[in-house]
Amino acid sequence: xxxxFIELQGITKRFPGVVANDRVDLTVHRxxxxxxxxxxxxxxxxLMRVLYGLYQPDEGTIAVKGHAVTIESxxxxxxxxxxxxxxHFMLIPVFTVAENVILGSEPVWxxxxxxxxxxxxxxxxxxxxxxxxxxxxxxxxxxxxxxxQRVEIIKVLYRGAELLILDEPTAVLVPQExxxxxxxxxxxxxxxxxxxxxxxxxxEVLAISDQITVLRRGRVVGTVPAAGTTKAQLAEMMxxxxxxxxxxxxxxxxxPVRLDVRQVRVPGRGTRxxxxxxxxxxxxxxxxxxxxxxxxxxxxxxEALVGLRRITGGQLLIDGRDVTHATARAIRLMGVAHIxxxxxxxxxxxxxxxxxxxxxxxxxxxxxxxxxLLNRPGIRGFVRRxxxxxxxxxxxxxxxxxxxxxxxxxxxxxxxxxxxxPQVLVxxxxxxxxxxxxxxxxxxxLLAARSSGMAVLLVSANLEEILxxxxxxxxxxxxxxxxxxxxxxxxxxxxxxYMTGAGRxxxxxxx
Amino acid sequence: MKHRLLVLQMATPVLAILxxxxxxxxxxxxxxxxxxDVYAVMVRFNLTRTDSLFSILFKTTPLIFAGxxxxxxxxxxLFNIGVEGQYYIGAFCAALVGFSLRGLPAVLHxxxxxxxxxxxxxxxxxVPIVLKLRRGAHEVITTIMMNYIASALLLYLINDVFxxxxxxxxxxxxTPLVAAAARVPSLGPLLAPLGLHGSDVxxxxxxxxxxxxxxxxxxxxxxxxxxxxxxxxxxxxxLAAEAAGIPNARVQFGMFMLxxxxxxxxxxxxxxxxxxxxxxxxxxxxxFLGISVALLAKNNPLGVIPAALxxxxxxxxxxxVQFFARVPKEIIVILQALIILAIVVAYELLTRYVRTQxxxxxxLPVTATPAAEATGR
Ligand SMILES: Nc1ncnc2c1ncn2[C@@H]1O[C@H](COP(=O)(O)OP(=O)(O)OP(=O)(O)O)[C@@H](O)[C@H]1O
Ligand SMILES: [Mg+2]
Numbered sequence: 001x002x003x004x005f006i007e008l009q010g011i012t013k014r015f016p017g018v019v020a021n022d023r024v025d026l027t028v029h030r031x032x033x034x035x036x037x038x039x040x041x042x043x044x045x046x047l048m049r050v051l052y053g054l055y056q057p058d059e060g061t062i063a064v065k066g067h068a069v070t071i072e073s074x075x076x077x078x079x080x081x082x083x084x085x086x087x088h089f090m091l092i093p094v095f096t097v098a099e100n101v102i103l104g105s106e107p108v109w110x111x112x113x114x115x116x117x118x119x120x121x122x123x124x125x126x127x128x129x130x131x132x133x134x135x136x137x138x139x140x141x142x143x144x145x146x147x148x149q150r151v152e153i154i155k156v157l158y159r160g161a162e163l164l165i166l167d168e169p170t171a172v173l174v175p176q177e178x179x180x181x182x183x184x185x186x187x188x189x190x191x192x193x194x195x196x197x198x199x200x201x202x203x204e205v206l207a208i209s210d211q212i213t214v215l216r217r218g219r220v221v222g223t224v225p226a227a228g229t230t231k232a233q234l235a236e237m238m239x240x241x242x243x244x245x246x247x248x249x250x251x252x253x254x255x256p257v258r259l260d261v262r263q264v265r266v267p268g269r270g271t272r273x274x275x276x277x278x279x280x281x282x283x284x285x286x287x288x289x290x291x292x293x294x295x296x297x298x299x300x301x302x303e304a305l306v307g308l309r310r311i312t313g314g315q316l317l318i319d320g321r322d323v324t325h326a327t328a329r330a331i332r333l334m335g336v337a338h339i340x341x342x343x344x345x346x347x348x349x350x351x352x353x354x355x356x357x358x359x360x361x362x363x364x365x366x367x368x369x370x371x372x373l374l375n376r377p378g379i380r381g382f383v384r385r386x387x388x389x390x391x392x393x394x395x396x397x398x399x400x401x402x403x404x405x406x407x408x409x410x411x412x413x414x415x416x417x418x419x420x421x422p423q424v425l426v427x428x429x430x431x432x433x434x435x436x437x438x439x440x441x442x443x444x445x446l447l448a449a450r451s452s453g454m455a456v457l458l459v460s461a462n463l464e465e466i467l468x469x470x471x472x473x474x475x476x477x478x479x480x481x482x483x484x485x486x487x488x489x490x491x492x493x494x495x496x497x498y499m500t501g502a503g504r505x506x507x508x509x510x511x
Numbered sequence: 512m513k514h515r516l517l518v519l520q521m522a523t524p525v526l527a528i529l530x531x532x533x534x535x536x537x538x539x540x541x542x543x544x545x546x547x548d549v550y551a552v553m554v555r556f557n558l559t560r561t562d563s564l565f566s567i568l569f570k571t572t573p574l575i576f577a578g579x580x581x582x583x584x585x586x587x588x589l590f591n592i593g594v595e596g597q598y599y600i601g602a603f604c605a606a607l608v609g610f611s612l613r614g615l616p617a618v619l620h621x622x623x624x625x626x627x628x629x630x631x632x633x634x635x636x637x638v639p640i641v642l643k644l645r646r647g648a649h650e651v652i653t654t655i656m657m658n659y660i661a662s663a664l665l666l667y668l669i670n671d672v673f674x675x676x677x678x679x680x681x682x683x684x685x686t687p688l689v690a691a692a693a694r695v696p697s698l699g700p701l702l703a704p705l706g707l708h709g710s711d712v713x714x715x716x717x718x719x720x721x722x723x724x725x726x727x728x729x730x731x732x733x734x735x736x737x738x739x740x741x742x743x744x745x746x747x748x749x750l751a752a753e754a755a756g757i758p759n760a761r762v763q764f765g766m767f768m769l770x771x772x773x774x775x776x777x778x779x780x781x782x783x784x785x786x787x788x789x790x791x792x793x794x795x796x797x798x799f800l801g802i803s804v805a806l807l808a809k810n811n812p813l814g815v816i817p818a819a820l821x822x823x824x825x826x827x828x829x830x831x832v833q834f835f836a837r838v839p840k841e842i843i844v845i846l847q848a849l850i851i852l853a854i855v856v857a858y859e860l861l862t863r864y865v866r867t868q869x870x871x872x873x874x875l876p877v878t879a880t881p882a883a884e885a886t887g888r
Binding site for chain 2: 306308327328329331332333338340345346347348349350351352356360361363364369372373374
């Protein structure tokens, strides 16, 4: 515990219009798991990028193992034993695990011939040493999200990292995968590695970390040991006031069916369909939750429902109208909003301005256009209101949306999709990357929309979220809906069983 | 850090040009000349003579159209290498309308000829774009192929079908003369009161201001209209655009047609503005130069104007250097190509450097779409 690894002192990093890090002090000891928590835009990712050499601090000093250093690049960071596990996996799907791991630092014989056998052995060895379940010869494209993340971690270990930085690693994982990740992390620290870990899920943070540093608006509020700290205390440190995470779920009499999915089939890669004859219906004033491990057809189902994927069998009706083969635009115009699971893929265009992203999909509305021209004043007013309502931390709405923190990017998408009173909302991982305050806000929005008669399809890996919001819950496994429960009929643990295909199959609705 | 990048980004075209001159210097030194002298001759010849100034403007005109055409396609991640062939077809259609119709008033005949040029090129471009959007055939391959076909087709049409019967028996292989009503008016009469005379002044025609106006209109169109907004979305994230209900294929189709339509006008500066007939030896290669112009302009319609001017400057300068510095013609051609190559390479490298620095700052996942690369905003 006494062995100092990292010492940041007075780190300040400014961006146009914001001080992302304001005189931050951070001390990390060897062999500990150190969590960094804070609201969206508090400066967590920025601080980590400073430490990994992606940004240069404007002020402050960095000491590694007692020596003052300048980390001018990620290469230098790795030399110092600091590695970062990328949040957006940078893996080549057609390469094997071992090939991906060695990419960029390949062991070679003379004339550049690859020492593939050796690489595979090294990777296998690393997996064994830290208890990672991973086949070095497997093709990365066929791996689950959790497994791909393991590849990213091995990649960093392979390059000799002693300190691993993980920025919201659990945002994309289902509970079982989180458990597995935490086991891996515990193995790593047991063998002398050090971990810095960012998460918005305070239960996770308390469960896994030794020390917790709280950031608020770029400043360190304090560092506390995880033992003896409660969730409420942490939340209060983060936000500056007590946070209540109690949600009222008033009974709402479901109205007429809005979203009617009948025996829908969606092709997948190869001959196996990604979605197999799925049927369910969501009424006005109802939230229908879909739980499932990523890769069991939810992505394809959601995209099919909003017109982004071909439906090859069955029928899709919205407000009684057949839209099985309708375009995304037609479906949108019927009042269907869509929060995509991966904001960077389907939700925003990173180089475009915040205001431009804010009206994406609404840009043809009358209030935003003057004939063929965009109505800039009208748009500006709308954007200002949304930024205020959703507490989006943005210095300048003309700046590209990539200048926003991850959570604030998510807020842009959510705020946009909740605009103009949609009739049906297809929300995939709507709170991914949001802090507790914003998560609570979005959950309240969902419930308010439900009360006002919206039909919501909620697809989430977060079982707590699904269970606390949904009127009914369906479980997807292997492309089929294998079970359906009414509210209060099922526990998280039971859902988990169904999600891995281990539950009873007698109740399966779709066959 | 931020400021350094910004300055570097703005200085890129200048640095690229300097690098081009530096590389060319090596060749000039190799033939035993002093590069400084040669450049001095070029600058003096280009900038101190009225005929040079107007010749530069004349050479700039088609390059504005060509640069705009290429830039528009780049803006939606399509590579229209077919501007070359499209302007052959456009030139022919304009000539055909010009010489086969008689007695129309100029207010009708000239616009008709321009429309024919744009329309013909658009029809020609339908093949590659439909193949691309329907079947996924890569437009680079198909447009290059279409260029060959256009070239051969034009030779056939001029030589075997529409050759001016009065020229048979002479070495001149060309179409009949275009009606006066279909000629693009010269700016000469406007310039004469300013004391500007001479054949190079006379050559300058209405297409130069037309090109500039089109560039300005396009810049406005792309930045202010709904369609321009959709173009940006499609270029920067086609998947998100699709999810927002923007029809990617339709936007790409529209921009490709616009690109081809403007490409159709490239040849008119020479055909309707100067010669008055389509000769088998009409100026070729302008479409390919348009690619360099668009690159240098970062696909910005307004940037196309100075970029085209630079290429016009080089072209005219070559003539001066050949005559006054007595550098052999072949060397001039090498020089020109080298400067263009160096500019494009240096420019690409610098842009890429700025971009990776940016990306590093933002830790963006590396996207492989040509859109993000080709589209400067
Ligand atoms: N490249 C950038 N350009 C301009 N501003 C930036 C840039 N990166 C971050 N910022 C700003 O710095 C602040 C801190 O952002 P950072 O990404 O560190 O937050 P975070 O704590 O990781 O938030 P989240 O929980 O949402 O991921 C934000 O206000 C953000 O807008
Ligand atoms: Mg972050």
